[in-house]
Amino acid sequence: DVVMTQTPVSLSVSLGGQVSISCRSSQSLVHNNGNTYLSWYLQKPGQSPQLLIYKVSNRFSGISDRFSGSGSGTDFTLKISRVEPDDLGVYYCGQGTQYPNTFGAGTKLELK
Amino acid sequence: EVKLLESGGGLVQPGGSMRLSCAASGFTFTDFYMYWIRQPAGKAPEWLGFIRNKANGYTTEYNPSVKGRFTISRDNTQNMLYLQMNTLRAEDTATYYCARMGFDYWGQGVMVTVSS
Numbered sequence: 376d377v378v379m380t381q382t383p384v385s386l387s388v389s390l391g392g393q394v395s396i397s398c399r400s401s402q403s404l405v406h407n408n409g410n411t412y413l414s415w416y417l418q419k420p421g422q423s424p425q426l427l428i429y430k431v432s433n434r435f436s437g438i439s440d441r442f443s444g445s446g447s448g449t450d451f452t453l454k455i456s457r458v459e460p461d462d463l464g465v466y467y468c469g470q471g472t473q474y475p476n477t478f479g480a481g482t483k484l485e486l487k
Numbered sequence: 488e489v490k491l492l493e494s495g496g497g498l499v500q501p502g503g504s505m506r507l508s509c510a511a512s513g514f515t516f517t518d519f520y521m522y523w524i525r526q527p528a529g530k531a532p533e534w535l536g537f538i539r540n541k542a543n544g545y546t547t548e549y550n551p552s553v554k555g556r557f558t559i560s561r562d563n564t565q566n567m568l569y570l571q572m573n574t575l576r577a578e579d580t581a582t583y584y585c586a587r588m589g590f591d592y593w594g595q596g597v598m599v600t601v602s603s
Contacts, residue, residue: 414590416590422595423584423593423594423595423596424532424584424590424593425593426589426590426591426592429589429591435591467531467532469532469590471589471590474548474550475534475536475550475551475552476534477534478531478532478533478534479531480530480531481531
């Protein structure tokens with residue numbers, strides 16, 4: 376299985392600040408078709424995970440441009456700028472390139 | 488509006504069986520692969536498997552961790568997705584979600600507890 380390693384485990388941020396979350400995969404996430412199926416999700420307390428970013432850098436419908444994804448191959452980053460209270464929760468990266476699809480262990484974003 | 492609503496969870500004894508259902512609405516069900524994902528409390532989600540769309544013959548793929556015990560099926564006349572779980576173990580205790588292809592929409596989840 377592809378192992379997804381997220382860092383840091385937790386992050387404290389002030390409202391209005393900027394944070395970055397790293398996600399590293401144990402194998403390249405470039406699919407045979409040339410696409411890279413790396414996504415980012417936010418799970419707010421008591422809710423289901425929600426899709427933020429797909430295929431590395433594409434924002435899902437309705438997602439603020441304060442969220443941006445980048446990276447390639449095995450190294451990926453999610454950046455959140457101008458952090459708002461509604462951004463708090465656990466962020467997961469996930470890969471859909473290989474079966475079984477796998478997720479990182481999560482990064483908890485908290486207020487400083 | 489896309490909606491996914493799971494049902495059928497609860498408490499089951501080790502070795503028992505349970506079937507979860509997921510009612511889908513707001514999109515053309517037969518066009519989409521559909522997935523089951525579970526999440527133990529405080530842990531990361533785990534992909535269980537999926538069933539393909541009409542164009543791909545409704546075939547299935549499973550995580551090896553549950554292959555042979557779990558079966559995914561769909562009723563395309565009712566826009567329903569199912570997860571049949573057999574020989575349940577304590578480590579199957581989790582919140583179970585159905586999700587649409589691309590994981591762009593998830594249900595609210597249903598809790599399954601395997602305990603005597």
